[in-house]
Amino acid sequence: MDALIVVFVTGLISMFIAMANKPAYVLITAVVGLSAALVLMINSWFNPAFIHIKYDGLEFDKVAILYSVLAMSFTLLIIVGGYSYFKKEVEHTGEYISLLLFSLVGALCMIAFTDLFMFFLGLEILSIPIYVLAGSKKKNILSSEASLKYFFTGAFATGILLFGTAWVYGATGSFKLNEIALAINDGTAQGPLLSIGVLMMMASFLFKVGAAPFHFWSPDVYGGSPNIVTGYMAAVVKLAGLFAFMKLFTFVFGDLHSLWSGALFGLIILTMFVGNLSALGQTKFKRLLAYSSIANAGYALLAIIVQDFESVWNLWIYLLGYGFAVIALIIISLIVNNEEDDISAYKGIGRKNPLIGIVMILALLSMAGVPPLAGFFGKFMVFSSAFNEYPVLVILAVVNSGIGMFYYLRLLMTAMSKEDNEVVATLKPTIMQYIVLAVCSVALIVGGLITI
Amino acid sequence: MEIYIIPLLFALIAAIAPKNLVKHVGLIGALASLVVTLTQVVTFSPADTVTLFDPNFITSFGLTFKMGYDGMGLFMVLLTNVMIPIILLSNLNRSIANEKSFNSMVMLMQFGLVGVFTAMDGIMFYVFWELTLIPIFLIVLWYGAPERKNILIKFFIYTFVGSLGMLLSLMALGTYAKDFSHESLVAIQLVPKTAFWIMGGFFLAFAIKIPLFPFHTWQPTTYTVAPMAGTMLLSGLMLKMALFGMIRWMIPLAPEAMADFKCIVITLGLIGILYAAIIAIKQSDIKRLFAFASISHVGLIAAGIMLFDKETLSAVFIQIANHSLVAVGLFLAAGILEKRLGTRTLSEMGGVAKLAPKFGFWFAVIAFASVSVPFTSGFIGEFLLLKGLYGYNWMVGLAAGTTLVFGAVYTLRAYQLSMYGAPKMESFKDLTWNELLAFFLITVFILIIGVYPQVVIDFVGPSLDKLFLSMQASNTLIP
Structure with missing residues (x-):
């Protein structure tokens, strides 16, 4: 859960930090936030007791951690590799990156869900940013x-x-x-x-x-x-x-x-x-x-x-x-x-x-x-x-x-x-x-x- | 481990070396591998089984990473590491030798080949087997004749699909065995029906690579468009992987299917011998002619492997070495003609021997080895193989024996049309030192094996005994 929240907050911050009209800030925020979330996620594999925030609808067991780490690494690579494209339109850089991060939140929900509510929520959080990005x-x-x-x-x-x-x-x-x-x-x-x-x-x-x-x-x-x-x-x-x-x-x-x-x-x-x-x-x-x-x-x-x-x-x-x-x-x-x-x-x-x-x-x-x-x-x-x-x-x-x-x-x-x-x-x-x-x-x- | 590390290391060095040094880097790398192999040969006694790499550990799906060699494995490694320097040497005066990517790819190929011959685990074998495909693909793509594109796709897909058959067989065996190591795979005993399909999968991969009739259609075109070095690698070394694979993997893993397959493969080999020889007689393109000659020769070897007794298998190894040497020599001659004359058509050649006597002499030596004149390695190999086939069935032996006659016809025809008669060109540059040296080395090895074949027989014999023994030891019957 911690990692999920960090990803979400990173998405929010990078959306607002884009107001500075400095695409590099957005990138740095996103990379730092996502890396922090990755570290948290990997850490919870080695000491599960470290997780502070729990919620019934989501359970990050070992399998979910494996898949989450993969999804987060992919997103990190895509954000870093796509930066040269995002910064072409300075006023939209923040939107691109934050939408990708929000979509990742949905993906993580879809990986860790334990009830069908949460699953549906995750699916929608995943899909709606993609509809916009497409x-x-x-x-x-x-x-x-x-x-x-x-x-x-x-x-x-x-x-x-x-x-x-x-x-x-x-x-x-x-x-x-x-x-x-x-x-x-x-x-x-x-x-x-x-x-x-x-x-x-x-x-x-x-x-x-x-x-x-x-x-x-x-x-x-x-x-x-x-x-x-x-x-x-x-x-x-x-x-x-x-x-x-x-x-x-x-x-x-x-x-x-x-x-x-x-x-x-x-x-x-x-x-x-x-x-x-x-x-x-x-x-x-x-x-x-x-x-x-x-x-x-x-x-x-x-x-x-x-x-x-x-x-x-x-x-x-x-x-x-x-x-x-x-x-x-x-x-x-x-x-x-x-x-x-x-x-x-x-x-x-x-x-x-x-x-x-x-x-x-x-x-x-x-x-x-x-x-x-x-x-x-x-x-x-x-x-x-x-x-x-x-x-x-x-x-x-x-x-x-x-x-x-x-x-x-x-x-x-x-x-x-x-x-x-x-x-x-x-x-x-x-x-x-x-x-x-x-x-x-x-x-x-x-x-x-x-x-x- | 050095036999893997040196080619990989030199593949990297060749990729970044300065352009004027790169051909020396390639040659030094190849010679370094040869020296290392020779030290291993000297300390090796034929009855040994040497483990090169064994982490003592099995992955979740049964991969054991085992690498090692016995007599026949080391023999093939030695052959590889002898042929690669000769191939590089013979290309030394061509522009291709100055290309970083070419030298790098040849080293990578050497790594793959050594891996294939020393793999003691089914998956490792498959991995190295596929790995060799990438360098040859890139060599032909970058340095081949202009019309190569479609031919190359055909070649790659043909061989790739073939190896997928092998992969399926390995998967099927993996469901029965506890892991993929050679001894575990040999230890399982299958009912003939299952064994038939498993051997079929392996056979698809090996028959395409050898190539056996009717899977040979990729071969003449690919040999023709490939640069000389590519053709040498393909015929001199890559098809030996398949022959070796038949002996080490296909038959020991599913010997229960031998009853069904023996007849099929021998028949196909026989058809290949006759069919390819007859086509070779009518060829006007010298590279295509030697390509068909190669099909004809390996058909005999494949038929011999299916007899699977010690004497014939020893002969198979002699013939494998002989075919490597002769094929490289013949394609070198064809390459020299093509480069100097700008054509591959036999009717546009003629009289070269008058203008280039040294070339005429050495080409003749290789041609005689190809038609199995006594005291050359071809004579011993073919004689023993024919003897084995005659013992199996006298009609098979008789039909296979025509290879001697046809072989003489097409090889000497090619030699006569290109070398004799009135010269059709003004001048022909005689052999350069590196080509001369390559021909000389090939001839030396041909004569050594031809005069004293026992050295090969003693080298591979004990490992063959062990292989037979391990096949008899299999006990648990699996449906």
């Missing part, structure tokens, strides 16, 4: 479209989630996770009331993580939003959504596995194929990233369908590899800063600037699942834990990794090719962006070793 390039029609589209479909999905929650409440008589689990376990709650509620909740979760067939919003929203917001959505929002999904469906609705696993089984296959096959023909960088994130959501859902307590850990490794790779790619796209967002704009950047080239190789190969990078170990752990129960899914997932290799490789070849273009000549990464890229690269290289 439309923050006000003069750009695609950005406005992204915002509006995300808002409407998101509101609709939230409605379905609430509806589902109401049905579950009707069947179990409680919002508390442990009471719901108990009611399902001892059989007091059963029948269509519960089933419909659970399935509705699953549908809205699949929407949030961008799984097919609820994925249609994501290419437009990812493509239209400012790059840095796209990175935040892919790294943090997806993390929070997937973890909340796992928390509810593995631990609370676990006894109903036979009810929802069939549907999830089919949708995982659909998601993987839709994501990967659609990504093959993309010519825009962020749309490619959007489809690849759909495919990655498909792989990550494997960790949820297996109903295994180790999956918590496997999913964490998976999201670590994915998140750092996405952030690295997004920072590179900020550096390239191509208005059209065409993949051809990336031609030759790796040759022109070998440091960026190395990061790009690491990020893309990690996403594609080439060892010994973090992405490989995440995939390997998720797949191998699912192998016993769902060999068909794993084989299809592996086939999809092969398909996915194609578009990652195409991007890689574009970036590493010898031909130059005029965009490349004007690359001006800031030192902070270099730091972020370095952190991401180190995380991708040593991330696999954390599996120990």
Whole structure:
């Protein structure tokens, strides 16, 4: 809880400190505050008694701490790496950074919730700043479209989630996770009331993580939003959504596995194929990233369908590899800063600037699942834990990794090719962006070793 | 540990070294690795099993990090560390040798190859196996022929998908074994049906890398567009990973499927021998010709591996070394012709031997080794392999034996068309010192193995015995 409050207060302060019209102050506030929150969060792992403020609706147990640390680190990297973009409009810098921090508060609530109220609250706190941020390039029609589209479909999905929650409440008589689990376990709650509620909740979760067939919003929203917001959505929002999904469906609705696993089984296959096959023909960088994130959501859902307590850990490794790779790619796209967002704009950047080239190789190969990078170990752990129960899914997932290799490789070849273009000549990464890229690269290289 | 650290260290040094020194950095790094390996060879007795790295510790999903070598592992490491200096040496007078990224990538490749040959853990094997793909991809991407793009994507995806098959098999085995170390994986005994699929996954990876017919379609085009050094690395060392993988991993891990697979692989190998040889005879592009010749030769080796008895496997190791030496020599000759003449087409060559007698001589030596003339390593290797195949089935032996005839036809045809006849060009610069030295070293090794093959047989023999023993010891039957 302490860390959560620190993040929130940091968000507030950075909003008001922006009145000084000095973007650097905002950045310093945000970085200091977020780092303090990170330290608090890590500290509560080692001495749980240190937590002073407690609230029933939120419980930061060890699993929640793990995921929170990841979400907070991602946000920190995104704020630092995106600073050169935020400070372009001095009067809005504070808004960007504080909205990202508020959204992080929502993500933390979604990670640590213990009742469905808190979960819903977290989801909304997470989403509403993103609706605003997605439309923050006000003069750009695609950005406005992204915002509006995300808002409407998101509101609709939230409605379905609430509806589902109401049905579950009707069947179990409680919002508390442990009471719901108990009611399902001892059989007091059963029948269509519960089933419909659970399935509705699953549908809205699949929407949030961008799984097919609820994925249609994501290419437009990812493509239209400012790059840095796209990175935040892919790294943090997806993390929070997937973890909340796992928390509810593995631990609370676990006894109903036979009810929802069939549907999830089919949708995982659909998601993987839709994501990967659609990504093959993309010519825009962020749309490619959007489809690849759909495919990655498909792989990550494997960790949820297996109903295994180790999956918590496997999913964490998976999201670590994915998140750092996405952030690295997004920072590179900020550096390239191509208005059209065409993949051809990336031609030759790796040759022109070998440091960026190395990061790009690491990020893309990690996403594609080439060892010994973090992405490989995440995939390997998720797949191998699912192998016993769902060999068909794993084989299809592996086939999809092969398909996915194609578009990652195409991007890689574009970036590493010898031909130059005029965009490349004007690359001006800031030192902070270099730091972020370095952190991401180190995380991708040593991330696999954390599996120990 | 030094055999891993030195290549990695020199990969870093080469990446930041000044441009005029970089080729020396690469060569020194390769020689340093060779010296270290030689010291290990001297202190090694063939019956030993040396553990290089073992933290005595298992991760949550069964990775043990075990690295080490026995006789055959060290043999392959030695081969790698002998070939890398020769490959760098033969490129020394080309502009590619002055590139930081090229030298760095070759060192990284060496690191990956040594890792593959010394991995004693399934996941480590997979990690190093994939790691070798990245340097070769970048070498071909940066220094390949202009039409390389699509060919390169095909090559990468083909091999990547193949290795995913191996990954699936490893995952499946991991659900039965307590960890991924080699001895735990060998110890489990599978019912033939499961074993069939597990061996199938491994086979997909190795058949694509070798390449066996019908998985060979990436190979001639990739060899053609790759720069000379890339082709040498691909044919001289990377495909040996697959042959070694068959011996160390594929067959010991699922020997129960041998009954089904023996026939399939030998048939495919046989088709490859004949099919590739016939295509090679008709080739007009010298690099493509040698690429098909390579398919034909490795088909025989793969068929020999499936017999899986000690004598044939010893012959396989002789032939692995021979093929590395000969392939590097042939592609060096092809590279010299391509660079000096600006063409790969045989009909535009001719009479080179008159203008460049030294080149004519050394190319002839390599060509004779390729057609397995006695006293060269090719003779011993092919003879023993054919003997093994003849013992398996006389018709197989007879069909495989045609490789000797066809081999002579296409190699000598290539030699004749390029070297003899009236010169079609005004001048041809003869061998430079580094090319001469490379040819000389290759020839020395070919002759040593050709005259005294027992040195190889003694070196790998005890480790093969141990491998057979560990396979018999497996007891628990798992469905």
